[in-house]
Each structure stands twice: as structure tokens, then as C-alpha cells.
Amino acid sequence: MVGVACALEMIHTYSLIHDDLPAMDNDDLRRGKPTCHIAFDEATAILxxxxxxxxxxxxxxxxxxxxxxxxxxxxxVIKIIAIAAGYKGMIKGQIKDIASEGNPLGLEDLEQMHALKTGALIEASIITGAILGNGNFEQIEQLKIYAKNIGLAFQVVDDILNVEGDPVVMGKDVGTDQARKKSTYPSILGIEKSKEFAKNLVNNALQALDYFDNKADPLRAIAHYIVDRKK
Amino acid sequence: MVGVACALEMIHTYSLIHDDLPAMDNDDLRRGKPTCHIAFDEATAILxxxxxxxxxxxxxxxxxxxxxxxxxxxxxVIKIIAIAAGYKGMIKGQIKDIASEGNPLGLEDLEQMHALKTGALIEASIITGAILGNGNFEQIEQLKIYAKNIGLAFQVVDDILNVEGDPVVMGKDVGTDQARKKSTYPSILGIEKSKEFAKNLVNNALQALDYFDNKADPLRAIAHYIVDRKK
Structure with a gap:
């Protein structure tokens, strides 16, 4: 179980390192620190x-x-993680994200892009935990609903923080999405509707957890954290 | 078994695409055709x-x-392939290769670099085939010797072809190693000693196959092909 958490964290970190590369998002800072290709060099970051x-x-x-x-x-478990990280999941999302530069997305395309780019790995994290914990079919289905909703909520809040977050608390610049003309929830829905949308998603996630007793409290805490977070 | 061959070919192809990137070997041509980042773009090649x-x-x-x-x-099988392709195998070899630019390697370092960069995946290909074919311990040990020897022989012949190969037959330029001041077998041993070394390696590989009957003939043919190839 610890191994799966390690593996997922490694896949997440790999995706951040590659996404930050000059040929991709070309980011110099990540969580207030130089990105891998800035701290070392591009070859090191790729490898x-x-x-x-x-x-x-x-x-x-x-x-x-x-x-x-x-x-x-x-x-x-290995197969689920490989599919989530691969060309049908996370990588497809990154391709859609790059393709969207200069081509504003509609709400549906934006949601699909995030479902792939960040949602797929979040869902895989939760589902593989459920499988290894001997979850039954119905439990796994409910956890899929939970995962899809918190995955999207995380992204909506990310977009909101990029508009009205505190750059000191966040350790990164704000307003970058607008400067890059990226399609975001606030740019499509406006800031208030985006907040409402995030809250609804988290409520859907919490509702899916009604199926579980207090052992699922850490998952409930994660859902609350996602809308309350400041960075 | 077919799945393993596909997977290994995919890992090999991924390593070529990433090695060709501008931040790595910066190659425009591969087998006479534009490399992935030239035909498409860098982001596409990375992804x-x-x-x-x-x-x-x-x-x-x-x-x-x-x-x-x-x-x-x-x-x-999955673990062997992951280790061979990873930071203890192929990737370590690529890091050593990049670090060697401008720092000529001795014979021992050169051999270690190739054992990692190309040898590890060749060995994994042969060992995983042996495991899935229910090879016993002694058979697998002999096949490891075979693999190590043909892996290195392949690289020595590659270096020789870069000196005296026919660019039309090979579909790529020759003399590039010398132009880049890369450490190679011909640069350290001279061309004749390099040819002798390659033949000895192939003989060692063939000797390890003495343990097997004519079912191992395809492996014998591969060993002969490696020294005889013109591209």
C-alpha cells in the first residue's frame, strides 16, 4: 500500500517536471522554488x-x-495506474492543454481536459487504494464518483486561486492564466459561479461518501480542504 | 510473449525519441528520417x-x-524490465553518456556506459524471454553471458561503422563520433583491434549458447548478424 502511494507520487512528480519544461509550459518556478530544468538543466529534467x-x-x-x-x-493496480498516466489519461490531457493555447476551450472541453490531465491520476489513486483494501463493486463505484468530483473541484479552485489568491501564501505568481489567455472556469463562468460550482462538486463528492462510515473521514477532510485551501 | 516484445520495442523507441531531443543528443535524423521533434515538435516528442x-x-x-x-x-518480468529501463540501467547509461561529452572515457568507463545504456535492455529482452519460456537457472545464466556479449559487440560494431560505414547504406552520416570527440572503441583501441574485440565478444556469446540445442539457432543468427551487419 505504501508502495502504491510512493509510485503515484513519483508519477505525479514526473508529470510536473516534464510539464514545466521549456517545450511544454516553460515554467521557472514551482511551489516557490526553481523548476528542475532551471535548478539543473533540461537533459537532467527529462531524464x-x-x-x-x-x-x-x-x-x-x-x-x-x-x-x-x-x-x-x-x-x-499496475494496469489502472499505467492507463491513468498514459496516452488515454494524463498524457492525453496534457496534449489537449497544449493544443488549447490560443484556442479558447468551451466548458465541456475544459472539463474533459482536466478530467484527463489531473483527474485520471487522482481517480487511479483512490481506486487502487479501494482495490487493495478489498473494496466491493458498489464501494468502488461510489469512490469513482468521489474522485471525479474532487479532481474537478481541485482544478476549479486552482483556477480561482490564480485570479484572487495571495502570491506570498501560494509561492507563485497569480494572474498568469489571464496573461496567457488560458481558458479557465473563472474566464468562462465568472468568479462567483466558479466558487458555487466548486462547492457543488465537493458536495457531490461528500454525498458519494455517505455510503461509508467514519473510516472515510480522511477522504471527507480532503474534500473540505480542496475548497478551503489558500494555496 | 508477443506483449513483452511489443513492450520492449516501445521502451526502446521511447529512449531513441528522448535521446534525439535538442537538450540531449540533438539529432535531426534517425535511420534516414527526421527525428520525432523535427517531424513534429519538442513537446510532442517528449509526450x-x-x-x-x-x-x-x-x-x-x-x-x-x-x-x-x-x-x-x-x-x-515487469520488474526486470523496469529496472533495466530505469535509473540503475538505461537512464544511468544516458546520464554517463551526456556527462562524458568533453571528458574522454577510458576503456572500462566506456564499457560500463554501454552496458547500461544499451546492454541493460538487451539483457532484459533475453532474460524475460527465458523466464517466460520456463528456462532453468543454468540456462538463464548462460543467456545472461550471451546477452552481455552481443550487447557490447553491437556497440563496438556501431562505433566501427561510424568510422568506415557507407552513409548511403546506413541512412545516416558517418564520422560524427570523431567530430563530436566522443570516446569510442576505435578512438581508444584503433580500428583493427576494435574489429578483433567485436569478434571475440561474438565468439563468447556463441560459446554460451553451446549449452542449447538447435532451438537457439535464431540467437546464433543474431550474434553473427551483429558482426556482419553493414548498417
């Missing part, structure tokens, strides 16, 4: 991303299953 | 490499094992 992605699968395949069901569960 | 690497693990984890031994074998 570090590649290494983290590969190491994630080394870790995931290093478990020693107890029996055939356990082994099947692990193969399923 | 295509990432997608191929991830897809390899999706394919490897998509098999449906028959029993626990079969499942354990597949998890072992």
Missing part, C-alpha cells in the same frame, strides 16, 4: 522524469503476492 | 516518449495469468 516514471513501475512490480487473488489484484 | 514508456507497462500488466506461478513470473 529525471523518465526515471521517476520507470521507478514507479519497478516499485509496483516489487511486491510479493500471497496468492493468485493477491497477484491478480496487483496486476490490476 | 510521445512518455506515452510509449507508460504503454509498455500497461501492456505488460494486461496479461491474465493462469495460476500463482504464472502471475509471479509476470510480476518478475
Amino acid at each position: 529525471t522524469g523518465d526515471a521517476l516514471l520507470t521507478l514507479a513501475f519497478e516499485i509496483l512490480s516489487s511486491i510479493e503476492p500471497n496468492d493468485i487473488n493477491d497477484a491478480l489484484k496487483w496486476l490490476r | 510521445t516518449g512518455d506515452a510509449l514508456l507508460t504503454l509498455a507497462f500497461e501492456i505488460l500488466s494486461s496479461i491474465e495469468p493462469n495460476d500463482i506461478n504464472d502471475a509471479l513470473k509476470w510480476l518478475r
